Amino acid sequence: MKQERIVLSMLVNNEAGVLTRVSGLFARRGFNIDTLSVGVTLDPKVSRITITALGDEYIKEQIRLQLEKLHDVIIIEEMDLESTVMRELLLIKVKVEQGNRREILDATSIFRAKVVDLTPTHLTMEVTGDSSKCNAFLEYMMPFGVEELCRTGITAISRGSKVLKK
Amino acid sequence: MKISGAKIVIETLIENGVDTVFGYPGGAVLNIYDELYKNCDRIKHYTTSHEQGAAHAADGYARVSGKTGVVIATSGPGATNLVTGIATAYLDSTPLVALTGNVATGLIGRDSFQEVDICGVTMPITKHNFMVKDINVLADTIREAFKIANSGRPGPVLIDIPKDIQTAQTHFTPNKKEDFCKVYKNGVKAFNDAMQLIKESKRPFIYAGGGVVISDASSELSTFADTIDAPIGTSMMGLSAVSCDNERFLGMTGMHGRFAASKALASCDLIIAVGTRFSDRATGNKTKFIHGKKVIHIDIDPAEIGKNIPAYVSLVGDVKKILSKLNANMQKIEREEWSKEVQSIKNSKDYHLEMDKSRLNPQSVIETVNKYADKDTIIATDVGQHQMWVAQYYNFKKARTFVTSGGLGTMGFGLGASIGASIGAQKKAVLFTSDGGFHMNLNEMATLVSYNLPVLIVVMNNNALGMVRQWQTLFFESRYSCTSLNRKTDYVMLAKAFGINGCKIDDMSKLNNAVKDALKYNRPYLLEVTIDPDEKVLPMIPPNGTINDIILKA
Numbered sequence: 224m225k226q227e228r229i230v231l232s233m234l235v236n237n238e239a240g241v242l243t244r245v246s247g248l249f250a251r252r253g254f255n256i257d258t259l260s261v262g263v264t265l266d267p268k269v270s271r272i273t274i275t276a277l278g279d280e281y282i283k284e285q286i287r288l289q290l291e292k293l294h295d296v297i298i299i300e301e302m303d304l305e306s307t308v309m310r311e312l313l314l315i316k317v318k319v320e321q322g323n324r325r326e327i328l329d330a331t332s333i334f335r336a337k338v339v340d341l342t343p344t345h346l347t348m349e350v351t352g353d354s355s356k357c358n359a360f361l362e363y364m365m366p367f368g369v370e371e372l373c374r375t376g377i378t379a380i381s382r383g384s385k386v387l388k389k
Numbered sequence: 390m391k392i393s394g395a396k397i398v399i400e401t402l403i404e405n406g407v408d409t410v411f412g413y414p415g416g417a418v419l420n421i422y423d424e425l426y427k428n429c430d431r432i433k434h435y436t437t438s439h440e441q442g443a444a445h446a447a448d449g450y451a452r453v454s455g456k457t458g459v460v461i462a463t464s465g466p467g468a469t470n471l472v473t474g475i476a477t478a479y480l481d482s483t484p485l486v487a488l489t490g491n492v493a494t495g496l497i498g499r500d501s502f503q504e505v506d507i508c509g510v511t512m513p514i515t516k517h518n519f520m521v522k523d524i525n526v527l528a529d530t531i532r533e534a535f536k537i538a539n540s541g542r543p544g545p546v547l548i549d550i551p552k553d554i555q556t557a558q559t560h561f562t563p564n565k566k567e568d569f570c571k572v573y574k575n576g577v578k579a580f581n582d583a584m585q586l587i588k589e590s591k592r593p594f595i596y597a598g599g600g601v602v603i604s605d606a607s608s609e610l611s612t613f614a615d616t617i618d619a620p621i622g623t624s625m626m627g628l629s630a631v632s633c634d635n636e637r638f639l640g641m642t643g644m645h646g647r648f649a650a651s652k653a654l655a656s657c658d659l660i661i662a663v664g665t666r667f668s669d670r671a672t673g674n675k676t677k678f679i680h681g682k683k684v685i686h687i688d689i690d691p692a693e694i695g696k697n698i699p700a701y702v703s704l705v706g707d708v709k710k711i712l713s714k715l716n717a718n719m720q721k722i723e724r725e726e727w728s729k730e731v732q733s734i735k736n737s738k739d740y741h742l743e744m745d746k747s748r749l750n751p752q753s754v755i756e757t758v759n760k761y762a763d764k765d766t767i768i769a770t771d772v773g774q775h776q777m778w779v780a781q782y783y784n785f786k787k788a789r790t791f792v793t794s795g796g797l798g799t800m801g802f803g804l805g806a807s808i809g810a811s812i813g814a815q816k817k818a819v820l821f822t823s824d825g826g827f828h829m830n831l832n833e834m835a836t837l838v839s840y841n842l843p844v845l846i847v848v849m850n851n852n853a854l855g856m857v858r859q860w861q862t863l864f865f866e867s868r869y870s871c872t873s874l875n876r877k878t879d880y881v882m883l884a885k886a887f888g889i890n891g892c893k894i895d896d897m898s899k900l901n902n903a904v905k906d907a908l909k910y911n912r913p914y915l916l917e918v919t920i921d922p923d924e925k926v927l928p929m930i931p932p933n934g935t936i937n938d939i940i941l942k943a
Contacts, residue, residue, distance in 0.1 A: 244512060251513050281695070288692035294517035294537060 224279030230307065230379050232387055233290065233299040237263055237270040241295045245272060248293065254278065254286055258311070258376030269297065271387070273378045298389045306382045312375040313357040314339070316347045318368035327367055334360045345370065353377075391558040394524050394550065395420035398488065399428050401531040405566055407459050409450060409812060411435045411443040413470075415463020416503060417490030420555040422461075435812065435840060437805065438832040440467050444474020444487065445805025445830075450813035451483045453767055453789050455605065457538055458485045458809065464492055465503030468549075469510065473799055476514040478545040480796025481626060482603060484538040485545035486531075487511075493553040494522055507549050516544040524557040532564060539569040542690040543603060573689070573706035582702045583685050584719055586659060590683070592727045593619040594657035596642065599626030599795065600664015600688060606709035607788045610663065611635055613712050618724045619661070620731045622650035624671045625780050627664070629791040633784035639735060643671040645777040645926050648941065649735045655936040656730065661685045664708040667697035668796065669932070677935045687711050744924070749897045751778040751849055754918050757904045758819055758847065759784050767792060767818040769807035771826025772800045774855035777926040779821045789814075801829030807844050808836055817843040817908070824874060825854045834887040837913040844913050846891075848880050851920040859925050863940070873922070884915040891915030 235241050242261060249256050258275045278286065283301065290299050302309075317327060327346055331338060336350035350360045354377065361372065381387070392400070398421050402410070410432055414422045425434050437443040440462045447458030458478070462471050468489040478485040492501040508518045517537050519530050527550070534546040587593060601610050601623075607630050614621050614637045621631050622642040631638045640647030642654050654660070660682055665671070672678040679698055686693070686700035687708055694703040704711050744752040755778055762768075764786040770776040770793045785791050792810045794802040803822045811818040827848050837844055854872040861869050884891040891914060894903050900918075907914045929940045 240508065240512075243509070247512055285692065285696060288694075288696075292516075292690075292692055 224281065226277050226279055227283070228304070229276045229278050229283050229286070230302040230304065230309065230377065231274045231276070231286065231290075231299060232302055232379055233272050233274075234264065234269050234297040234387060234389070235272055236295040236297065237268050238295065241270070242272070244293055244295060245274075245290065248289055249276075249286070252285065252289060254282055258374075260376040260378045262378075273376070275377045298387060300387055302379050302381065306385075307379050308382060309353050309377050309379045310351055311354055311357050311377050313350045313361065314347065314373050315350070315361065315364060315369060316345055316371040317364050318370055319344055319346050320368075323367055327364070330360075330363050334363070336360060390560070392561050393420065393424075394527050394555040394557050394559075395424040397528050397559070397561050398531065398550070398555070399424045399432065400561060400563065401528050402459060403431055404564055405532070405535045406456065407432060409433050409435070410459040410461055411437060411446040411450070411809060412461030413437060413440045413443055413463070413467060415467045415490065417464035417467070417492060417552050418461060418488075418555075420552070421488070421490065421550075435808070435836065437808070437836045439830065440470035441474050441801070442805035442808070442830055442833040442836060444471045444485075445477065445799075445802050446809030446812070446836075447485055448474060448478045448483050449769065449792050449806030449809030451478075451485060451809075452481075452792050452806075452813075453810045454813035455789070456484075456813070457535060458483065459488070460485065461488045462490075463503065464490050464507075465505045467503075468505055468507035472510060472514070473797075473801075474805070475511055475545045475547065477794050477797045477799045477802055479514045479516075481794065482543050482599065483545065484543035486534050486538055487545060487547040489547065489549050490555065491520070491549050491551045494551045495553070497551065507547065511547050514545070515547050518547040518549065520549040520551070521554050522551070524554050524559045527554060527559075528561060528564075532567065536567055536569055573691075575704050575706060575711070579702060579704055580714065580718070583704055584715065586683055586685055586702055587617050587661070587719070588722065590659035591724065592657045592730075593617060593659040593661055594654050595619050595621045596624070596654065596660050596662045596665060597621055597627040597630050598624040598663065598665025600708050601627055601630035602788050604664060604689070604707050604709040605788065606664070606712055607631065609709055609712035609716060611637070612716050616716055616719050617722050618728060620653050622646070622654055624665050624668065624795075625793065626795040628780055629785040629788050632786045634786065639731070641780050644673065644930050644932070645781065645928065646930075647781065648928050648939065649737070651928075651930065651936050651939065652734050653731050656734070657682060659683050659685065661687070662698075663687045663712065664689070666690075666693045669697075672698065673930050673932070673934045748921065749895065749900065749919060751775065751920055751924055752782050753897065753900060754847065754849060754904075755779055755782040755821070757900055758908070761905050761908050762819060763817070765790060765814075765816060767807070767810045767814050767816055769793065769803050769810055769818055769820045771803035771822040772798045773823055773826055774851075774859065774924070774926050775821050775823045775826075775849045777856075781926075800826040803827075804830050804833040804846070808833060808842060811842045811844050817845065819845045819847060819908075821847050821849065823855060824848060824850045824852060824876060824878070828876065828878070831883070834884060834889055834913070838888040841912050843911050845907050845910070846884075846913070846915040848915065848917045849920045850880065850917055851922040851924065852876070853922040855922065855924070856926070858922065862925070863929075863931075880915060880917040889913045889915050891917065893917040893919070895919040
């Protein structure tokens with residue numbers, strides 16, 4: 224069956240071990256997590272987890288149904304990619320050599336990334352956007368010598384008035 | 390008034406209707422055991438030889454009684470010894486609450502003596518687990534545990550209680566037992582679609598699983614079968630849900646199912662699956678299994694719908710309620726042609742039913758027990774050939790009389806389970822076991838004697854790990870790697886050492902009287918029966934096979 228990108232948003236109890244329960248379920252059932260991000264919500268007792276994965280209809284359905292069975296999962300929703308704002312944050316450290324600083328800074332500005340740290344030898348940038356933008360920026364920077372990078376994984380929210388709640 | 394955490398444990402157990410617990414004391418549960426001592430008139434505690442036995446006993450107790458099994462163990466090794474028992478309960482959907490002690494909260498995470506992260510260990514084999522770090526939430530946590538264990542699809546829940554939480558004091562407000570019933574919504578359309586499919590079907594087949602037993606839906610199921618004029622086959626876990634006297638019952642289907650049941654299933658155009666999850670052992674080749682068939686899947690666990698077999702129509706909820714609703718809304722249907730065909734399948738030579746009667750064989754042993762045992766005698770098994778023979782030959786007449794480890798296939802399950810089952814049902818239990826499985830947890834004979842329980846142990850001794858040996862015969866050119874046990878154990882003397890009488894049968898002529906006498910004992914008894922290691926469980930549909938691959942004769 225056709226593999227599609229799945230973006231799941233869920234509200235879970237903000238308790239120790241909940242992330243293990245959720246990620247453990249993926250491992251146990253043989254589903255791969257591509258990205259995962261988690262943070263507390265307006266209600267301090269509740270966290271929101273965003274998971275992206277690849278899967279066909281069967282995997283999509285099973286992930287949702289199995290996660291719904293977890294006691295700590297309050298609600299889970301598969302996000303409609305058309306009506307969802309998705310963002311990821313990428314931090315990237317690039318080596319600066321004689322003469323290429325300008326070029327790097329230009330690209331940074333075109334990608335609407337931000338320089339967050341600067342030393343005579345290194346530039347650290349922050350870029351926010353959907354995965355393709357982060358990938359494009361990363362690709363552009365590769366030839367300059369990317370020393371280190373970290374990505375937060377996707378976080379997602381519905382457009383319009385729609386709110387994830389039980 | 391403030392009371393201790395240990396006392397809260399006892400009070401909330403009683404609040405949840407618990408009067409029987411199984412377990413094994415230890416350093417981290419001393420306070421709970423002290424309260425058990427003080428409350429011995431309210432809760433009866435059974436001490437086993439090993440925590441695994443206690444977990445299986447609590448499981449067996451729950452399976453026959455429909456109540457929640459409760460098991461208590463200390464921290465570290467006590468807790469890890471429960472693991473196989475908890476996993477067994479998880480795979481077979483038994484409501485179980487496991488209480489473990491742990492080191493004091495200040496010592497957690499420091500590799501303290503007998504410390505283990507049992508919540509981490511049991512995460513994949515429980516519906517949920519808790520570590521209680523605040524005395525003020527202890528009572529509600531235990532209440533929640535009972536609710537989780539019993540709501541929807543039942544299963545095990547573990548509560549880990551550090552030692553200082555057991556000794557801490559807090560106010561306790563008694564509560565009434567909660568109603569665990571979970572309501573699922575099925576649209577009118579789903580019901581109508583299901584009824585329409587049943588009406589349109591020319592050859593429906595009802596495939597019943599353990600959910601029918603758990604939901605106590607035996608009578609609804611047979612009414613349903615009568616209403617829609619369909620034959621019934623069961624998974625192994627579904628055995629006992631339909632009385633063997635029911636004419637529509639064709640037996641167990643699947644890898645070692647009855648020929649008639651598997652044949653009728655293969656010939657049907659509509660499978661109505663009730664309380665079952667289409668295990669690989671039950672379906673064989675999944676694509677061919679449903680070829681040319683539609684499936685109506687009725688189950689309480691929404692995640693089972695479409696997990697192993699795609700459903701055409703699904704109804705999610707308690708199977709008893711769903712069947713009642715279908716029964717109330719359906720007109721009686723008659724299917725003369727299909728009934729005739731089923732009848733002829735049923736009358737066709739049921740090959741595996743005949744074993745060589747000239748020598749002592751598993752079939753005769755099981756049939757003899759069947760002849761003399763009461764219809765509500767609990768039948769427990771270990772795992773392997775003997776388990777399949779019991780599933781094939783024993784005539785179950787009442788739901789919850791068959792206690793066996795289906796999903797996990799736990800060798801060593803039987804003795805502990807039969808202890809719990811005998812206590813839970815307040816009746817005699819017969820344990821069919823074999824030299825392999827029995828050797829795993831035979832230490833629980835001590836428990837049988839301590840509490841003088843009416844359990845008859847039938848050891849079918851074939852000097853081999855029969856099921857693995859059978860696979861080696863069929864699929865590994867008879868290379869019997871490590872399966873010819875040839876133990877020198879004298880089972881009768883062994884039983885005697887524990888304080889149990891017994892006898893050995895190695896001759897067909899002694900069988901009848903020996904079984905008859907053994908069943909009369911109102912205390913533990915052991916029968917060792919010598920079986921030929923070459924006896925096979927047949928028929929057999931090889932893994933991933935179909936009815937066309939069925940092996941009928943050795």
